[in-house]
Amino acid sequence: MAILESDLARDLEHNNANGSISSVRVPLNRARHVTSQIYYSQEIFDLEKEKIFMKDWLCVARNEEVERPGDYMTLRIMGEPVLLVRDNGGKLRAFRNMCAHRGVEVINGAGCTKEFSCPYHGWRYDLAGRLTGAPLMNENELFDSEKSSLPEIKLGTWAGWIFINFDPTCGPLAERISDFANDLAFLKMEDCRLASKIRIELDCNWKLVVENLLDVYHVAVLHGGSFGKYRGPAEKQTIHMRKQGGTFTTYTSAPMLPGGQTLFRNMPAIADRGPNFAVSSHLAPNLQVITRSDNCHPQIMWPATPTTSYFDVYIMFPNEFFAERDLEQRVKLYHDYMIYALEEDRSMICSLQRAMESRYYTPGPMAKLEISIHHLLNDYLDRLFGPDFPNR
Ligand code: FES
Ligand SMILES: [Fe+2]
Structure with a gap:
């Protein structure tokens, strides 16, 4: 495995027309997106299984x-x-x-x-x-x-x-999730229940789905006609970087329904936070906890093949909401709107995948708002090839 890894890493770095690894191993203001090969190569997929999915929680x-x-x-x-x-x-x-x-x-x-x-x-x-x-x-x-x-x-x-x-x-x-657990303890997810679970299959590498959820740069544009209307400016948001590729941020965004108005009220654990309080936190390799004031809708992304993936969205509400009338009808509105919003992302990430597999793709520079992707990719490359490759 050691020989394969170093050969593969060298190949990615030097013999590749579609970018490099070192382009992301620099501070964000000098970084480019990473070589496209990591989004379709079978060797990379096998290494991810070995180094990440068979090793991490x-x-x-x-x-x-x-x-x-x-x-x-x-x-x-x-x-x-x-x-x-x-x-x-x-x-x-x-x-x-x-x-x-x-x-x-x-x-x-x-x-x-x-x-x-x-x-x-x-x-x-x-x-x-x-x-x-x-x-x-x-x-x-x-x-x-x-x-x-x-x-x-x-x-x-x-x-x-x-x-x-x-x-x-x-x-x-x-020990592994200590940052993440500290950041999110206040949400009391242990007092929530799953109301609806959505499985979505995609023709793209799993990392593009993970990156998309960390990408606050696209929301005002791609989702400008839907939930992006009710979201505060991403450039005002503080995003905290955590160990091993984790992130945590709170921001302003309305409940995930067409009019941005809740059909319930704030979750009891965050009763004092206002109707447009939102949280997003990443736990590498593949869990993104996203919440609004009235519910949590974490997503877990899974590789299927190098160029296909799937993810599950867990729509959860606090236990006490389950005693209310018309729960099913209300949950269905959240469920349907989630699918609508995710379909907006699907077309972009499938287009990204086509770019990754094109011989003509050249990775472009990273935006300041892509800080979480920069953080995540560096952790990912640390895991695959070690923290010193290629000479940070
Ligand atoms: S009884 Fe399970 S494989 Fe034969
Ligand atoms: Fe999106």
Whole structure:
């Protein structure tokens, strides 16, 4: 891997007509966007899996998606099948969703179950991942039911969010997310529930979706006819840079509805902040928490292939709003407007992807308002190639 990495890094730096890495490894007022190759190369994608997604804590779900004993959901993260389940004792667990026989996913989708029975040859597992049955296997002397549990993946929770880490040697979640957790504690997301979840698939590299959410430069232009109308000027906004590519900012922006008027009221945790209070915070590699005064709508971006991705939007409201009349109808208006706003972004980021894959693209200089993207890309390159490449 070491040889591949350095060869790849050198290639990106020197043999590439579409920009370089060093163009972003300088202060923002001298920086250019980075080489387009990182947005479509299979080698980069493989390195991202190795160095980022198989190493860092990843936010994968909300607590309330697997709330009762037996509730489960399945995911595939860069091709790796994962099973999340709440066991009979109420403990959340994550497993590699891979049968100990030939590796078939023991269950798909989401639901509530008493056990998992592999659909291929019928090996059975309890909710703690232990093998409880394997038809006709006793004659093979290698078979050991004690050693045939589903392999467990590290799991941690914070404010109702479930995180996993594929790396068994990783440090604690609390340490990794300490900045982010301190910044966002006041929102009390643990007192919110998921009201609606939106999955959006895109023909672009996952990083373009992440960057787009950090890009405050485009909002007044691209969204000028929609929610951008109700947003304060981005140049007046202070954006705080946090460790390992994180960011935190508060700003002025109305609730995410066509007229910018809430259908509820402020969330209790921020009752004193005014109707147009907004927050955005990034936790690398792929979680963006965005809130308005009346709800939270975090987004999690996932790579699918080097040139395709998908993301989930979690529309959440405080628990106490769920007791109100017409909740579903009101939530639907937030849901529909979110899709409308995101479609405005889709056309731009798909156009960006075409540019990345064009032989004629030359990365342009970065705007001051792209400070978060500059910060994020530098952390990303640190992770892929080490902090010293290419001679900062
Ligand atoms: S692969 Fe699961 S029982 Fe054979
Ligand atoms: Fe946007």
